[in-house]
Amino acid sequence: MxxxxxxxxxxxxxxxxxxxxxxxxxxxxxxxxxxSLYGFYSKSNISASYLYSLLCY
Structure with a gap:
């Protein structure tokens, strides 16, 4: 990486x-x-939440 x-x-x-x-x-x-996030949520849910958090912060 x-x-x-x-x-x-x-x-x-x-x-x-x-x-x-x-x-x-x-x-x-x-x-x-x-x-731990990856164990509970799908990649698309995490991506959507990330994009939403960028818009809100």
């Missing part, structure tokens, strides 16, 4: 939690939360 690349799930988690600092712990938390 290229440096700085994030999945749509990670971007959604970052947008919703508003954690923008560049730390290893943030990336780990994003990864865990995005993994």
């Amino acid at each position: 290229p440096k700085g690349a994030s999945t749509i799930e990670q971007q959604f988690v970052r947008t919703v939690t508003a954690q923008y600092q560049k730390t290893l712990s943030r990336k780990i938390i994003e990864q865990l939360l995005s993994f």
